[in-house]
Every structure is written in C-alpha cells, then in structure tokens.
Amino acid sequence: MFSNRKTSVIMSSPYLAWALIFIIVPIGMIFYYGLTDTTGAFTFKNIAAIAQPEHAKALWLAVELAVISTLICFLLAYPLGMILARNKMSSEGILTTLIILPMWMNFLLRTLSWVTLLENRGVLNSILGALHLPQLHIINTPAAIVVGMVYDFLPFMILPIYNSLAKIDDEVINAAQDLGANKFQTLWRVILPLSAPGIISGVTMVFIPSLTTFAISSMLGGSKILLIGNVIEQEFTLTYDWHLGSGLSLILMIFIVINMVVSMLSDQKED
C-alpha cells in the first residue's frame, strides 16, 4: 500500500507541478490583482468597476451574443445529432470529416476566413452581386460575431449531443411509440430528457468560450464593438491595468463557476 501510494505520488508529480504552475498560480494571481489596488491594498473597486456603463454594456452584449450563438448552435446541432445517431453505421466517417476536420485548422485562421467571406467586397457579396441580389453589410456588426462564434464552436455542441443521443436504445423509442406517443411526443417526453446531459455539456462548451472570446469579436466586430473579453484584453495589453483586468475576469469566472455547478449537478442526477 505504502509503496503504491509513494509511486503514485512520484508518477503524478509532473502533472501536479503542471497544474500548480499553469492553473493554480495564474488563478491565484488573478485573485490577488483583482482584489488589490496599485499600492497592494485590499479593495473591491476592480470588481465593482463592472457597474461602470461601458463595462456593463460590454458584459451585457457578451452575454447576449453568447446566448444567441449557443441557441443557434443548439438548433443546428440537435437535428444533426439525431440524424447521425439514427444512422450509427455511417456516422463515424461523416462525423470526422464534417466536424473534426475543420477543427484541425487553426482557430484564428478559420475566423479570419470569415472576414474574407463577409467583407463588404468579400466573397459573399461578390456572389450576391453576380446574382443581382442585394448586398449584405454584416462585417463589423454583432451578427458577424455570432456567425464566427457559431462556426467556431458548433462542433463542441454537436459532439456531446451526438454522444448522448447515440446512447439512447432504439427500443426505448419504440417503447414510447408502443405506448401511443407520436413522433413529437416521443421527442419531447423521451428523447430530449434522455439527451439532457449532452445538451448541458454542449451548452457549457459553447457558452463559456463565446462569453469570454475577444479574438472573434475583434476580427469580425471591428474596433467599435467591445465585448467583455475585449475590455479585459485591453486592460492587460493596452492600458496595463492588471488590477482592473483581473477584477473583471473574476466577474466572468462567476459565470463559469455557475455553469460548471449546473453541469455537475446534472451529472450527479444521472448516476
């Protein structure tokens, strides 16, 4: 026993060190900077700064866009997940090519390609022009940011939903129909609740990165649209106010913790 424990400590020490250096220490530093001022004195003002109109507006817009893109991802991913789960044989191949392959491409490059597509003189408008259709001016609008978020994060919604749908036994669906349920009732009363764990992890995995992104919004939203992620980034890289940046980060962390607690609770209910 003793030697076992000793070995396991030795074996896990690189990971513990890794966790300490790259997770615990940075989070500790964010708490330290977020709760102190430039003199090192304890303060809540960096956190309270979220109440300032420009910060509150950035947070609200970020929440709004994250909710919208999460919803769109869900509405796209769920039917696709159902189709894939119903044809398990052929799904694996399609799933890899369609969903995993684009994920191998660099995230910034993928987002940048949307700039080229959506620009006022971009690919989309050239096609629309050639077809004598009205031009779309969505680059540098919240709509373009949503497009980017949906494109970048959709796979994170599809995979967990597909997994939870694929786990549902066909016989359970047959049983619902056997007991008189039509297609809609079967979906609403059986399939949706049984896939809830997949939905919750999909929502978490899309909502959190959408809420905190600054790369997508700065590429597709131009300089005028600031999300909370952009504000924090600027505090660190332009204004060099690490205290304010950390304080606002702590606010975002509250959202992340709430989300994690919800998905953990739903996991427990599963068992």
Place this chain on the structure above:
Amino acid sequence: MKKELIQLQHISKSFGGNQVLDDLNLSIHENSFVTLLGPSGCGKTTILRIIGGFEHPDEGKVIFDGQDITGMAPNKRQLNTVFQKYALFTHMDVAENIAFGLKIKNKPSSYIKDKIKYALKLVNLEGFEHRMPNSLSGGQQQRVAIARAIVNEPKVLLLDEPLGALDLKLRQDMQYELIRLKNELGITFVYVTHDQEEALTMSDHIVVMNQGYIQQEGSPEKIYNEPENAFVADFIGDSNIIHATMVRDKLVNILGTNFECVDTGFGENNPVDVVIRPEDIELVPRGKGTLPAVVTGVIFKGVHYEMDVEAGGYEWLVHSTRLNEVGSEVDISVDPFNIQVMNKPESEDEEALSVEDA
C-alpha cells in the same frame, strides 16, 4: 372455436439479402396464450415486431380484429409490447413509467393514480412508485415493463423473451406470475421464447419455428407427444430420433428389429423417422424385450437416472427411476403407442427441418 384476433397472411420479410420469413401464415385466437418457440435467429422477434408495427413485411397482410393494420403506425395499434431488454424510461420513476401511456391519452390524473396502484399490485411491486428503474433488479424492471404495458388495457400483449435475463428460480416464479396475470386480465398473450420448458409450462398453443418456417402448431401436449417431424421432436425435450422403415401399417423396422406401433398411413417399406422419448423406454431383463442392449453410461439426475444404452448400433437415451449398472445386458421394450412415426423431411423445407444440435 374462439375468434381469430390476429391473422398474419402470406408474410415475407428479408433484411438485405437475408430472407427471414417466407410466406408465413399464422392465426392467433382471442384470449389465448400463444408461444412462438424456436432457436435463436429463427425469426420470432421479427414476427412480433411485425405485429407491433416496428417492422413492415415485404409482402403479406396483418389483420387485427378484422381490420387490415399492415401499414398502421405502432402508436395507433391496440396492443402493447414488453420488450426483450425492458426498455424502461430511465429518466422517469416507476410511477411515471407506468403513467406514460395514460398521460399520452390524456386520462384524468385520478384515473392514472388508481391505475398505477392497481398495476403495481398486480405485479407485486406495491410501494415502488418513486424508485428509479436503474435502482431495480432485473426481475423488478421486468415487472415494471409489464405494468407499464397492461395499464393501457391492450387487447393483446406481446412479450419478447421477457424472462430471458432472469436467473432460473426467478424465471420459474415469473412464469406462474405471468400465467396468473394472463388469467386475471383475460387478454391475449403472444409470447416469444427459445426455452421449450417455458413454452410447455405456460402456453395454450405453441408455434414451433425453425429458420423462418412454422414446423408445427398445437397444444403443448400435442407438440410434446406427437411431434410431426424430427426438428420438433429434437427441439422439444430429449428424444431418440432414429431412421427407420415403415414395414406396413402398425409395424416399423427400427435398426433391423420390427416394433409394433399404432401409426398408419405411411405406406409400405417407406423410410421414416421415429421418435421415442427417453422416459418411454423400458429396460427389461435379456430375453423379455424387443431389442438387446448394453448399458454404457449412467448419470444420477435427482428425479431419475439418465442412462446411455447401446443397441442396434445406436446410442439410446433412457430415463428411468430404476437403476441398471453400466455393463448390464438388457432388452429394450417400448409400448406401441409410445413410438411416434414421422415423415422424412421433404425437399422444399428440408434445410429448415434439419436437426441441429441445440
């Protein structure tokens, strides 16, 4: 004769290139306990799924209560299924599982409450309302699946090997429970199993199948005592199935020795199969019987001895409460009415009739 509630007419079904059912005809009478019996893969589940509406026949019709329901969706059919792996809704507790069909039909909640109580009592699960399916044993899950089906008051209950996953003791208890349930509900049961004992115990009517073809139908007694072919004889219980020649009516030559029998109409000097149940063979002192034999093996089985006996170049299986030691020289004696003569399989279904080692 009772009313025919379900009729399968000229049903054919194949999956890919695999022909599972070929021009199958079957009638199920109202209030009967009908069992589809056959080895795994013979098409029993496919028949049940066609009746339930989960599979559509390539050809043929399904008639229910005089109405053609071949194309009707499962949720519109007046029958319910107890699935092989129970298929309970794991996100609902026992009461919600049972209430599912009734809620779909918008029954009033007081009615639903009464029904849940009644059904749980019927399957001996009182007080289990708020347990989750995953916290129940296999036998209990099975009862919930049955309760969930019967609250809908179906005319027919389809059961696909419902006891297959249970251990022997529980299986035997459940067999009696199901018979009781069937009698209390007064509905038709269509039951699928590959277990011949289960079929003999529970059914009014057994349909023996092999490779998609019906081999024989009838009461358990008839199936057991008068198997129509070697497959049925072999599948239903232990048997001695021996190639023989019908000398003339009421006389059959088995392994070179003439035996009296009661069967007629097999012609003269025609090849036949005979089946003799192990418990119908008597071992008598040498010179007192028909065929000389030597005991080659004995196993004590509790109720009886199981003996291997060599006679006429064939290894006979004999069950008897009287022990004959290994090496005993005896004679085989069989009462004429215990020799069941069967036609040799004919070409068309020959493959389906061929006896396989179970």
